[in-house]
Amino acid sequence: MGKKNKTAITPTREDDYPAWYQEVIKASDMAENSPVRGCMVIKPWGYAIWENIVRQMDIMFKETGVKNAYFPLFIPLSYLEKEAEHVEGFAKECAVVTHHKLEPDKENGGLKPAGKLAEPLIVRPTSETIIGESMAKWTSSYRDLPILLNQWANVVRWEMRTRMFLRTSEFLWQEGHTAHATEQEAKKRTLLMLDVYTKFVEEYLAMPVIRGRKTPSERFPGAEDTTCIEAMMQDKRALQAGTSHFLGQNFAKGSNITFQNEEGKEAFAWTTSWGTSTRMVGGMIMTHSDDDGLVVPPRIAPAHVVILPILKKGSDNREVLDSAQSLKDALEQKQFHERHVEVEIDNRDIGGARGWDWVKKGIPVRVELGPRDIEKNCVFMARRDESKKQSMNREEFIDQITDVLDNMQDNLFNRAVNRRKENTFEIDDKDQFYQLYKKSKGFNNGAFVMSHWCGSDQCETDIKKDLSVTIRCIPFDSPTEDGHCICCGNASSRRVLFAKAY
Ligand SMILES: [Zn+2]
CATH class of the missing domain: 3.30.930.10 (Bira Bifunctional Protein; Domain 2)
Structure with missing residues (x-):
């Protein structure tokens, strides 16, 4: 490691x-x-x-x-x-x-x-x-x-x-x-x-x-x-x-x-x-979300982009502030699904904590904008779902912002689909089922397990009592197939979804 x-x-x-x-x-x-x-x-x-x-x-x-x-x-x-x-x-x-109503409490005071x-x-x-x-x-x-x-x-x-x-x-x-x-x-x-x-x-x-x-x-x-x-x-x-x-x-x-x-x-x-x-x-x-804080899917994010102007002490920073405002105005002309792109400008003078604040808030896109970026007609941008940062041509960035947000939305969904795929198993052996959940704890709380169930309350209760695992649902798309209940071994005609649950 x-x-x-x-x-x-x-x-x-x-x-x-x-x-x-x-x-x-x-x-x-x-x-x-x-x-x-x-x-x-x-x-x-x-x-x-x-x-x-x-x-x-x-x-x-x-x-x-x-x-x-x-x-x-x-x-x-x-x-x-x-x-x-x-x-x-x-x-x-x-x-x-x-x-x-309330009335004075003569014995104990108050009401x-x-x-x-x-x-x-x-x-x-x-x-x-x-x-x-x-x-x-x-x-x-x-x-x-x-x-x-x-x-x-x-x-x-x-x-x-x-x-x-x-x-x-x-x-x-x-x-x-x-x-x-x-x-x-x-x-x-x-x-x-x-x-x-x-x-x-x-x-x-x-x-x-x-x-x-x-x-x-x-x-x-x-x-x-x-x-x-x-x-x-x-x-x-x-x-x-x-x-x-x-x-x-x-x-x-x-x-x-x-x-x-x-x-x-x-x-x-x-x-x-x-x-x-x-x-x-x-x-x-x-x-x-990850170990740096919240991650919000763009389609429900309170705001999509934060602009962080790089400000110089002792200067009026007019050029940078105007440039940030015009970038905000241009981005907000863009339609992102049912809303327009929503942009925050953060002018606080708190050093590196400013960028981290927005990382922790999970805003989809962060943009740094300083005198040198303005000179090159560039912005320095970072996506919350990726670790890399990149310099982009300003007009290109404005043109592509909705694609970037859509791409992030898709990426978050696909990541979650893959995680579920990697952690979903079909299990037919009771010992294997029990071992998987017995050794699971903390971050590693087992898995989604598709196993056969005979339909009896007793089997459901036993598994819940032994492992704190419950039948989350009988999935609509689980096909009919012959099998044996993971708990009692009796005949079963389909698999159900087991997991620990919130
Ligand atoms: Zn059973």
């Missing part, structure tokens, strides 16, 4: 992956922990990434006929109880509001809650039950269907162990809710939204995903079918990047969403729900 290069982030991924992750977030100035346990403060650089995610996904949802709406933050306890599996699934992580509510309110962990209540009101005939809604909101799930972006008690997300006249239509919608998620995550976040179906034990509480997309992080763990649920008539029955069908008969609607959250940002960080 050669001697280690100095990195901007300590520890490195190899040394301590979870600590590296926290440090990347800190060094990029995306977010920080808040005084409230389990909640985070999303700072402008992190929030701009989320805004770009929201803007693009919103366009994609609307292209499928979905409209946005907003429903209350509080859900009466009795609503949540309408679907038995649902309330059971969320009961252990609910924030509950029981009082509506104490008062005005007990007749019925406790739950801070929404998800909104099926309260949206169902509205849908029931709005639906009387088959002509009122389908209802295709989405809500951009925050939700609360009281997590005991939290990590910024990946698992926080309060998080930002979107939740789609649809109601349909037929089972077939609802099933089609479930898959359509999974397609939208796949397209967004692969084309914008540059994260390749495996599409599939959850096993019954991993389903959304109350769903008949949960479909999902799963991505491999650099430590070879899986991250669920989005889910789309076919809810059958379970929630329609709970909320009484009925309608007169074409034959004039009263029928229950068929519903779906689907969601993605700020977790995707965590996935993006863990897919692309």
Whole structure:
């Protein structure tokens, strides 16, 4: 082994992956922990990434006929109880509001809650039950269907162990809710939204995903079918990047969403729900970032280029500053997908720390511009996904900027695809399966393993208990083939995806 290069982030991924992750977030100035346990403060650089995610996904949802709406933050306890599996699934992580005012506490001083509510309110962990209540009101005939809604909101799930972006008690997300006249239509919608998620995550976040179906034990509480997309992080763990649920008539029955069908008969609607959250940002960080900090795919980057003018002390630097401004203006004329190229100029006088700040923030392209570059009509540029820097003719650079960004976007995606390929194995031998995961730890958290599974809960539970490995999904494209369950050896007809997961 050669001697280690100095990195901007300590520890490195190899040394301590979870600590590296926290440090990347800190060094990029995306977010920080808040005084409230389990909640985070999303700072402008992190929030701009989320805004770009929201803007693009919103366009994609609307292209499928979905409209946005907003429903209350509080859900009466009795609503949540309408679907038995649902309330059971969320009961252990609910924030509950029981009082509506404060009054002086005469015994202990200060204030104490008062005005007990007749019925406790739950801070929404998800909104099926309260949206169902509205849908029931709005639906009387088959002509009122389908209802295709989405809500951009925050939700609360009281997590005991939290990590910024990946698992926080309060998080930002979107939740789609649809109601349909037929089972077939609802099933089609479930898959359509999974397609939208796949397209967004692969084309914008540059994260390749495996599409599939959850096993019954991993389903959304109350769903008949949960479909999902799963991505491999650099430590070879899986991250669920989005889910789309076919809810059958379970929630329609709970909320009484009925309608007169074409034959004039009263029928229950068929519903779906689907969601993605700020977790995707965590996935993006863990897919692309390196030991020098954050790496952001250009298509969702808050800005694409930073210009770093080389300034001389004691000079007014007029020429360099004007040249930087005109370069910014020229670049911003360029269209990059749905936005124009966005450029920052950083004039801070902080020496070498200035360039490193932008490396750690993951801006796609850095440009240095000094008097000598201006004389030669050149810029000195560096791409965040490559270590080399190069001098380029200024006009050429302006002409090629969108190609450079597209190329970086593709490079990040291809790198992730290759990493997944290199770390995905078909295993048919139980010992081999156990050895692989038993010796995996830290940065090297095993692999994606495609193995046969007989379909029993028991085998799934045993593997989870022994190895903390779960079935991430039954991939849609896994072919039918004869085999034997990796756990019990019974007959199985297809392979499923096993991994350790976030
Ligand atoms: Zn089995």
